[in-house]
Amino acid sequence: MSACMTQTLHIIGGGMAGSEAAWQAANMGVQVVIHEMRPKVETFAHRTGHLAEMVCSNSFRSDDDEQNAVGLLHWEMRAADGLIMAKADEHRLPAGGALAVDRDPFAESVTEALMAHPNVTVEYGEITELPSDGHWIIATGPLTSTSLGAAIQAETGADRLAFFDAIAPIVYAESIDMDVAWLQSRYDKGETEEERKAYLNCPMTKDQYEAFIDALLAADKTEFHEGETAGYFDGCLPIEVMAERGRETLRFGPMKPVGLTNVHKPDDKPYAVVQLRRDNALGTLYNIVGFQTKMKYGAQSEVFKMIPGLENASFARLGGIHRNTFINSPTLLDDQMRLKSRPNIRFAGQVTGVEGYVESAAMGLLAGRLAAAEILGTALETAPQNTAMGALVHHITGGAEAKTFQPMNVNFGLFQPVDGLKGGRRGRKDRYKAYTDRAKSDWQAWLDAQTKVDA
Numbered sequence: 521m522s523a524c525m526t527q528t529l530h531i532i533g534g535g536m537a538g539s540e541a542a543w544q545a546a547n548m549g550v551q552v553v554i555h556e557m558r559p560k561v562e563t564f565a566h567r568t569g570h571l572a573e574m575v576c577s578n579s580f581r582s583d584d585d586e587q588n589a590v591g592l593l594h595w596e597m598r599a600a601d602g603l604i605m606a607k608a609d610e611h612r613l614p615a616g617g618a619l620a621v622d623r624d625p626f627a628e629s630v631t632e633a634l635m636a637h638p639n640v641t642v643e644y645g646e647i648t649e650l651p652s653d654g655h656w657i658i659a660t661g662p663l664t665s666t667s668l669g670a671a672i673q674a675e676t677g678a679d680r681l682a683f684f685d686a687i688a689p690i691v692y693a694e695s696i697d698m699d700v701a702w703l704q705s706r707y708d709k710g711e712t713e714e715e716r717k718a719y720l721n722c723p724m725t726k727d728q729y730e731a732f733i734d735a736l737l738a739a740d741k742t743e744f745h746e747g748e749t750a751g752y753f754d755g756c757l758p759i760e761v762m763a764e765r766g767r768e769t770l771r772f773g774p775m776k777p778v779g780l781t782n783v784h785k786p787d788d789k790p791y792a793v794v795q796l797r798r799d800n801a802l803g804t805l806y807n808i809v810g811f812q813t814k815m816k817y818g819a820q821s822e823v824f825k826m827i828p829g830l831e832n833a834s835f836a837r838l839g840g841i842h843r844n845t846f847i848n849s850p851t852l853l854d855d856q857m858r859l860k861s862r863p864n865i866r867f868a869g870q871v872t873g874v875e876g877y878v879e880s881a882a883m884g885l886l887a888g889r890l891a892a893a894e895i896l897g898t899a900l901e902t903a904p905q906n907t908a909m910g911a912l913v914h915h916i917t918g919g920a921e922a923k924t925f926q927p928m929n930v931n932f933g934l935f936q937p938v939d940g941l942k943g944g945r946r947g948r949k950d951r952y953k954a955y956t957d958r959a960k961s962d963w964q965a966w967l968d969a970q971t972k973v974d975a
């Protein structure tokens with residue numbers, strides 16, 4: 521192996537994550553090669569050969585860095601001289617409080633900046649095997665090519681790489697009405713009290729169930745993209761498709777009312793029960809079990825708020841089913857984003873189980889810095905947990921439930937509580953401000969410590 525091979529950072533995939541990772545590592549003085557398969561090999565969603573192409577919406581979502589977790593992630597990436605944020609700001613379009621981007625000039629300018637960087641080379645072509653030595657980051661995104669997907673699967677095991685996400689909606693625990701819902705596992709199963717109370721149950725009467733089924737059938741649904749459907753129907757049917765198969769299907773499936781006693785009304789036998797399961801170690805998020813769906817977002821909020829106990833629910837994320845290649849990061853990656861079985865390979869971007877342009881670029885930023893620090897021999901700890909970057913990386917590399925792991929957007933449910941602040945809706949504004957103040961100061965300290973090492 522040549523010295524050049526050992527010291528160069530190779531990045532597979534020049535999307536949001538790969539482009540940002542390359543920029544960060546190159547700015548730290550490391551030689552970087554980006555391996556990008558487009559335009560030689562196409563995906564069903566990309567249209568151009570540019571790096572960092574936005575494949576669908578042109579929004580980076582909220583730019584509010586005081587009251588919104590994705591806005592905070594923008595702030596952190598700007599503070600770290602992020603390329604994706606700099607070019608998004610340069611090509612910003614008017615969109616109220618959101619950061620909308622003029623997509624083609626944005627992608628062109630990211631490509632030009634990387635091409636012009638003295639430490640970056642772009643090689644066009646598909647990588648089909650896992651590299652056995654050297655420093656690598658795999659940032660091939662939701663549409664990772666088939667051969668590389670197969671190589672990753674051969675290394676990680678078939679059940680550790682998914683080709684679809686089937687996301688059930690995720691609710692903030694604090695917004696669930698516990699005068700209606702109760703904690704209980706079916707048939708009180710479990711060795712410990714915690715396991716016997718692992719689920720949160722929302723009961724329905726017959727009338728409520730019938731109205732719910734009507735609403736599911738009538739709701740607006742999203743169509744699959746062309747090329748998206750192959751192989752998806754294995755065990756992750758959208759709830760509305762289950763309802764279409766028969767009005768009772770859900771009552772004999774995820775909404776079956778058996779093995780449960782309503783602690784608020786022990787003599788009332790519920791006609792159906794919606795169950796929610798804890799989604800993170802902090803216990804701040806719950807997912808609605810078996811409720812993956814292709815309903816449009818507006819319809820989902822309306823329909824799910826018909827569930828008793830969820831009338832005032834706030835959603836950390838709504839449900840969906842997409843073509844999406846992602847690994848089971850909680851079991852496969854260490855806190856430096858390295859594959860435990862092959863530490864010369866890091867993963868970054870959507871393939872790690874984050875979701876969205878901004879989150880993917882953020883994971884690229886972190887992986888690029890961690891990889892470059894390793895090459896340069898300067899120890900760098902991963903992002904502090906109380907930053908948006910840290911909350912996200914801690915979630916995917918440990919905090920999330922590995923068994924039910926599905927891609928995640930950044931949201932305040934991933935943040936550790938700030939002591940002494942009021943819970944519930946009324947305290948929300950102060951709480952979010954406290955989260956973002958704490959995050960900014962921790963993020964700046966993490967960046968400053970690196971500058972001191974460089975100096």
Ligand SMILES: Cc1cc2nc3c(=O)[nH]c(=O)nc-3n(C[C@H](O)[C@H](O)[C@H](O)COP(=O)(O)OP(=O)(O)OC[C@H]3O[C@@H](n4cnc5c(N)ncnc54)[C@H](O)[C@@H]3O)c2cc1C
Nearest residue numbers: 533535536537557576577647660661665869870876877880
């Ligand atoms: C249909 C669709 C719609 C979406 N809509 C939205 C949206 O509206 N908003 C949003 O925030 N997110 C959306 N996403 C998710 C979005 O694509 C990602 O969040 C973001 O682009 C992920 O960044 P990434 O760098 O991880 O992957 P990408 O940006 O996809 O970049 C991965 C790159 O790797 C390349 N590649 C793949 N395999 C190989 C290989 N073997 N060798 C070399 N190169 C390879 C690809 O060509 C690509 O350029 C959508 C995804 C899809 C599939």
